[in-house]
Amino acid sequence: MHPIIIVGTGLAGYNLAKAFRKQDQDTPLVMITADDGRNYSKPMLSTGFSKGKSADELAMAEAATMATELNATILTHTDVQSIDPQAHQLKADDRVLMYSKLVLATGAAPIRLSLEGDATDAVFSINDLTDYGRFRAALPEQAHVAIMGAGLIGCEFANDLHAGGYRTTVIAPSSQVMPGLLPTEAADSVRSALDALGVSFRLGRAATGVFRAEEGVRLALDNGDSVSADIVISAVGLRPRTRLAEEAGLAVTKGIVVNRLLQTSHPDVFAMGDCAEVDGHVLLYVMPLMACARALAQTLAGDPTEVCYGPMPVTVKTPACPVVTAPPAVGVRGKWVLEQGDAGIKALYQDGDTLHGYALTGETVREKLSLNRRLSPVLA
Template identity: 40%
Template structure:
């Protein structure tokens, strides 16, 4: 365990739980407004600075686990003047005492920020042992995954054809591996793309070598020696060396629940990123803002800017314009900006070949979202300006 001693304050320290992009971005922003207040960063991992979004295309960029590290935890803690407690597990939050119960002992706080992120949803088929199935959600996961790929692997069964799953499929094929991609939806990225673009993506992945099995799920998984045999619900079988689950993200809300906070899909926060306890805040993939859970980089950055001002005594409120998301699939470049959940309307699609433009229009014909493929992705800025704000 590494610790760096910070200053003390009558206001009590700000304790940030989580050293991902949300935690470090918040502290960096906070130091611009308040360079003196003590900050304690508590993290279950080593706290190294790296880009989590690059985990799903690290192989294509020839990134080893070591080369992904941009700065050591100790160097970053010194740069930001924070006390770092790494390799530390937080068991529970006591909001009355304003204290964390951790593997390093009790840690008091004046204000607490939950930046615990989200975990990969792991699908465990019948007869399978959960330990057989890999997921890659942080640098430690990537270290284990990279080591397995170095051991002579040739075929990966990938469960989940959402955004992360498709990016991983593309990345694995860049390494020269065979990939079988399985998802119960009728086309990849079904929550973000209309059918025409989703099927175009499936075709592009298949042209690059992926065996795309949409509309299917893994009914059974058994181990044979060093490999696995998966039986799909249609009776077909897939033999693979490794199984990777990328079936979506689940916000980490256990600590919030231990504190009795209001939790829905994520930890409920208001426009100032405050939870139902005024001294506890949440940010990033674990937080559910009035616009919902937004597990993307640009909303996280907006949240960090606002929360830094709030913690420094300001009166900022979260507002977010429409924020397009670039999908890192080189098989088919994509940019998506989905309409708000439950929006009434229709998709209008035009373009040719794989260069498609889909705009979701409401009942009043106003654009509410879009999905762009191929060369049409160049229109993302112009279309983004036409959309209503994500949160006003």
């Protein structure tokens, strides 16, 4: 019997394998990853500086330990180059492997801005444990870090690096932090709290180039200004890795298109995690991939199970201003209604009495559970 093959050993791949092994201990399982296959929790990457953790300290288990625990073969440092759904085979570093079912859990890749200048090698993305280790090795003590991007990840790194003893400047073309996730007033609270810590902001400005300077680097901004720094993080967004699926002729739009069985346009190829677009939803968070892992494990074990998403709130790890947000789906009718007090901001996105989303800051985050009960599920 050909094995089930999972491509990817991030949270999606490993959580699927764990859930599958609870249902089925015997079916041969092969996991393939381009990285070293260490098991780690990616959200910890943006809390590691305040805790003074190295990449090795964030790793929870080596690939060999995971292979034993999961009764699986794990191929590390192995790049899957192509898949052939009709022949049930894939090519990985010039080996051809056959599978019975294939799961793509290939994650999302950082978007790279095209920047001018001779110091673009000082620009780092931190999207996995290897990136984190590489950045830490290059980070001078008490450095001034410029962060391009004021989204969730840019804000988390700003807060965490500050708490770890580094100076930070956040640069982004948007006029507020976390656009798309927070209404303006809640975003302003986060910005003010980070400001009060000493984080600098250059909002409404895009970086256009990174140049070597006498000390460190100089970032050129689109209005002619510049920002000096020692090192730069790019946190301008992630894009689902869809190349393998696309080249194999599988349906792809924003992510790899799957139905609620997590099945692509070929019945024996599945996708989940950051690379997948599940019934129209691309959600680059842990909660959705955990729901997918549970459902797909049942399906692979012979009991076809559709995934359900309940409310999907996101906790933003900015201790300077705690935030929980459940943004309304794009295009949903309604408007933000705000309550602002000493405890923080409670913003509800409502259409009449129907709650479609919320954003909570400060002590109001305690209301998360009661609001979740009022929210409609993302995928009933």
